Amino acid sequence: MPYEARALVLARLGPRAGDLVWDIGSGCGSVAVECVRLGAAVVAVEQTAGGVERIRGHAAAQGAEVRVVHGAAPTVLSHLSDPDGVFVGGGGRDLRAIVAAAARRARRAVVVAPSALEEVAPVRAALAACGFAVDGVLLQSQRLLPLPDGSSSLAPSAPVLLVWGTR
Structure with missing residues (x-):
C-alpha cells in the first residue's frame, strides 16, 4: 500500500496511546x-x-512490538480483546464476514481496503448494520519521476480503495 494511502488509513483509525488495534490481513x-x-x-x-x-x-x-496471530479471520478474532480500531487489508470471499465480526467489536473505527469495487457495497452494508457512519474514497497518486534532462514526469501508482466506518 503506498504511503499516501497508509496515511489516510492512520488518520481514519486514529490510533493513540492506550488503544488496541487489530490489523487483519496485515x-x-x-x-x-x-x-x-x-x-x-x-x-x-x-x-x-x-x-x-x-x-x-x-x-x-x-x-x-507487534503481536502476530497466525490464523484465519474471522475465526481467530473471537480469542482477541475488543479493539478500538480495526484495519482490514485486502479482499476475499470472507471479507463481509470479517468486516462484520470486526465492526461488532470495534469501539471507534474500522477501515477496510477492498481489493475490488464489487466488495465496496457489502463492506458498507456490514459497517452500517453495526451502527457505523460509513464513507470511502478511491485514492490515486502519481510520484515525481526525474528524467535524464533534469525535468520530471509522473509515474502513476495503483489506485487504492478505502472504506471506513466511525462511531
Missing part, C-alpha cells in the same frame, strides 16, 4: 508498525506462515 505489517509508533498496542492477524514471518521481520526491523 501483509507486511506496515499499518501495524505505524500504529505502534503512534502509541497503540497492535495485534496483526495473518493466515499464512510466510506472512507471519514477514510481519515479524518488518516489525523487528522497525523496533515495533
